[in-house]
Amino acid sequence: MKNSNLVYIINVDWFFISHRLPLAEEAIKRGFNVFIVCKNTGKFEKFREMGAIPINLNFNRSGYNFFNDFITIIKLFFILKKIKPDIVHSVTLKVSIIVALIHKLFPNFRAVYAISGLGFIFTSGGKFLQFISKIIINFTFNNKQDSFIFQNLDDLNIFKMSNNNCHLIKGSGIDLDKFHQIPLSKGQSTSFIMVSRILKDKGVVEFCNAFKLLKNKYKNDVCAVLIGPIDMENPTSLTKTEISMLAEQTKVNWLGESSDIFNNIAKSDVAVLPSYREGLPKFLIEASALGRPLITTNSVGCKDCVIDGFNGILVPIKNVDKLFEAMEILYLNHVLRNVMGNNSRYLAVKHYNIRDVINTTFKIYS
16 A cells, blocks of 8 residues: 655745644654655755655745746646645645645645735735735635644634634644753843844834833843844845844844754743734744743734733734833843743643644644
């Protein structure tokens, strides 16, 4: 009996590595033939080393370009016809829409759609784009046999249809042994950290401006680190010049991209993410696992990581003053930072264990 063919489809290789790699590793252990279809930015050797078969396909990640998207649909159709998959697991909304359209023409596989967030269209896109998106969604996602994975209740409720199998899995999970709790520092300076792509929608500008207020008031007693790559394929990305100038003006230390998130969080005292909307941000999951208090926005996805006053503080979207006030509260109260940090670790153990995510996902496959 041949092994089942499992195909993961995602827009870009680095995102699969950061958010879905353990699923592919587990699938290979369980005897699946694993294929990963995505844009190759130089990470394909990692997939080959683990025993997966990578296939390059350039997805347009910024909004809709109907001609380019049509070409992508045709290419992916022939890729899937050649593989003859048993299961196709797509990640992100746009990729899932493309797979769902193909599934109408080629229904001989089980489709699992992971809607990890609604992205640019639902945060900064215009009403027309959102209207078109909802029409496409209602047309494509209507197969009774398909399964959907959502990371927060808000997104699930937007998409939920009575004839679909909808599942809630909080985030992509984390190895709680690797990301173990690290005690907060007892140094004189309180360190704030933000990890994200350098996008306006992530609240990068608000983080820098709020820290500037804190720095002006408390001088050398506070510091801030911003970690993350520029992503010019996203319409809300800051340029290198823009983020360099902003960091210099606000005294935030922008380190660019880093492969050592654990140690960067370990050196920090408070994790901050003023994002406008998320699926469930992995950075907040990682910071929770290390036992860090969180400051984030009362927005879709972000608010699911914080019980306000228990393991962190929720602030309004795009509100620099409220963000500054939250940062000041945690700067001034070392005891509160420790209590909230311990509570973050408690929630991480309860909700984000990678083994639970893997086991639930494979139940959906079957």
